[in-house]
Amino acid sequence: MLLTSFVPMAMLVVMGALVWFNIYAFTVSPVTAVKIAIGVVPTVLVLGRGLWVLASKIDNPVHGVPVREHEQPELWALVRRLAEVADTAPPDDIHLIADANAAVMEDTRLLGLISTRRHLFIGAPLIAEMSSAQFAAVLTHELAHYSNRDTRFAGIAYRSRRAYVHTLATMNRDDYLQRGLHFLLRHCGAVTLRASTKLSRRQESAADEAAAGAVGSAATVAAFRELAPIAESWQAFLDNHLVVGWTAGYLPADAFAGYRRLRASLHDQLGELRANPPDEADPYDTHPPMSERIAAIDALRAVGTVRVPPGPALGLLHNPVPLLDAALLDGLVPEARTKRRVDWPTLVRIGGLAALTEATGTVLANAARLTARPPSLRTLLDALDAGLLTELGATPPGPAGPGGPADGPRVRYERAKLIVRKGLFGAVVTTLTEAGAVRWQESWPSVGAMRLDERYRVALPELVDAAVSERPDTAGLRALLDAAGQITRKATPSWHSYWAPRPAS
Template sequence: MLLIGAVPTAMFVVMSALIWFNVYAFTVSPLSALKIAIGVVPSAVVLGSGLWVLVFKGDSPLHGVPVREEEQPELWALVRRLAEAAGTAPPDDIRLTADANAAVVEDTRLLGLIALRRHMFVGAPLVAEMAAPHLAAVIAHELAHYGNRDTRFAGTAYRSRSAFAHTLTAMNRDDYLQRGLHFLLRHYGRLVLHASANLSRRQERAADEAAARTVGSAPTVAAFGDLTSIAASWELFRRRHLVTGWQAGYLPADAFAGFRRLRDSLEGEPVEADEPDPYDTHPPMGERIASVRALDAPGTVRVPAGAALGLLRDPRPLLDAALLDGLGPEALAKRRADWPALVRIGALASATEHTGLVLANAARATGRPVALRTLLDALDADMLVEVGTDPAGPQRPTDGPRVRRERARILVHAGLTGAVLAALTDAGALHWSESWPSRGAVRLDERYDDSLPDLLDAAVSDRPDTTRLRALLDSADQPRERPRGRWHYR
């Protein structure tokens, strides 16, 4: 508590000193005091606004999907047994989140002196990928923070850091007084934050030991390995795979099945350890594993073997709801597609980003309908620059003809590529498939021995030749019963 209050106390003392000094100056010379107030008042206001963030900012909204005890009694029963072993009360609610992590918080008042409700957050990726004993070790670790009262002042500590950051950001660096205060507070705050990080690392070590004594050293060590691996692969999954069809309005029908396949494809690959930092709130993972392994604790709570998914009844809808909650309200409007379809949808959405503009330019330049054939005719007529003009792109008067032509070539190549890929896909000549850990793979039907990149390059060269590309499209675009797509050839 002393560390939490050190920086705000310093801010309050400085603000009070500035106000007292200005008031005292008024008793000596009101005119001089007015001059002093020009510098003192803005500084006091900045410090006061930072303290306001600390004292009066309310609890943050809860995120995640509630896990109700009547619907998921097995998970709740395990949490209650682990809480009893830790000598603490269980949480008032459990929420499933889209994070590859777990956490506990407490709603408090009077800067943490009065505790109200306890909340536990468990990441859906952990439930989907961990074994039940390993997840139990993670939960036991978090419950130990309750038992050690680490969470009692966690909210106040967070607001204290927010208040400190708000104050430093709001200070006017052109004002000499505020610049001096910024220098003093920044260096003082750095010392306090360093001490706070040391305290936090001690709390984490104590929670690690409590988890090992509750469920055993072996499951706890295994849980540490799982956490590192799952967190790294989940970050990759969210960035590269989960939202691959987002712009086209799609999400995967079974996201966690894809996550499992990604993890399988990454099996055996080393996970890079983070560089140690003096302000880290957790000890290095290697140090944590060594300490827990040295305890060689057998554990006191029996946890059923098997996957953590077995702790939930009908887990898939709950995991999916947690994922949607993490993606935000827009996710609710997205349609669902299986992974092979999503690979195709996402790739074509990305590839056709410039296709509409290029086809429209070709139609305008030739006076013909918007179509892929019109674009090829325009290229054969050496209209590369006209077709590749982007009104929203960079237009510098100093650019020479060669620069404009090369810029147009890049845009036309991208637009033509998208149109051809879409047309061949619609004709059934391109086959899209999953290819973990990449976003996917595409293969031209074995009936065609052409090199598609070479044909596209030839179409946008200085001496354009679309003959072979047209032949490929003509061969693929035979009359079929299925409806044509947006970028069909004919």
């Protein structure tokens, strides 16, 4: 408490000294005092706002899906037993969250000195992928922070850092007085932060020892080695796979089944990460390096005192799939609840077509405008045969942008070629997909794979390149589409521009 309150106390002392000095100057010479106040008052206001940040209420809304004891008695029973071993009271509530992490939080009063309610947050990816013993080690570590009163003092430390950062950020570096105070606070604060970091690391080590004492060193080490693989694979899943059909209005019906398949496909990479966890050195990191934590836990040779049910942590939950899905949705924007839920093969097809048809709507619309015919694939091929490639890929003119007067004919042609090729490829693949000549397959860890039926034995990209060449040749594409029975005089369905997912990491 002394360390974390040092900087705010220093700010208060400086502010008081400046006010006293200005008052004293007023008793000596009012004119001089007014001149001094011109520099002192802005500095006092900056320090005062920083201290107000320290005392103001911090809004920490409780998020996640509540895990009620009558619905999940086995999980609650394990948490209560682990809290007893950690020499603390159990949390007042448990929430399942979409982060690959676990945490505890306390609602407090009087700057964190009085506790009112305790919360335990459990990451859905952890309970989905860890064993029961590994999961129990993570829970014990978090609960041990309650027994050390870390969560209560963490509130004071957070408020102190918040006031410190806010004050430094709002100081006027052009003012000589504030520049000097900025220099002093920055260096004093750095010393204090380093000292508080050492305390935080000791708290983490104590929580690690509690986890090892509860479930054993082996399970605790295994849990800590699993944290980075889960975090890395979960982020890759969120970035590349979960939202593959988002813009089209779709989400997977069973997201965690896909996440499990992604992890299986990344077996070697995750194994390497498991064997060599990230070990970045940061003097202000509140956690010791992972290698040090693992070595210290392993040296304890603890056997554990809590009997944890064998098997995966998911076995602690009754009907886990809806609960995990609810936690995932809770971590997304509200719009996620409006998305249609489909199985993974369907999502792969939707996402793949969405990525390929970004330019298709524009190109088909240009073809229809240029030929006064319906916006169909046949219309597009006829326009290419007529030598209208540049016009098909035309973009709105601008003073110096794409399609503007500053562009020469060759530049406009090459730009149009790229656009038309992408739009044509999307239209052809969509048509062949509807005909059953193209199949979309899950292909973890990528977002999916497109497979042209082997009966056609053609290189589809080469046929598209021939159609958009300087001497367009659409015969190959027409033969392929005729073979699939899909070239008709009917207009194609409405085309939409969809977001293209990033390549899988």
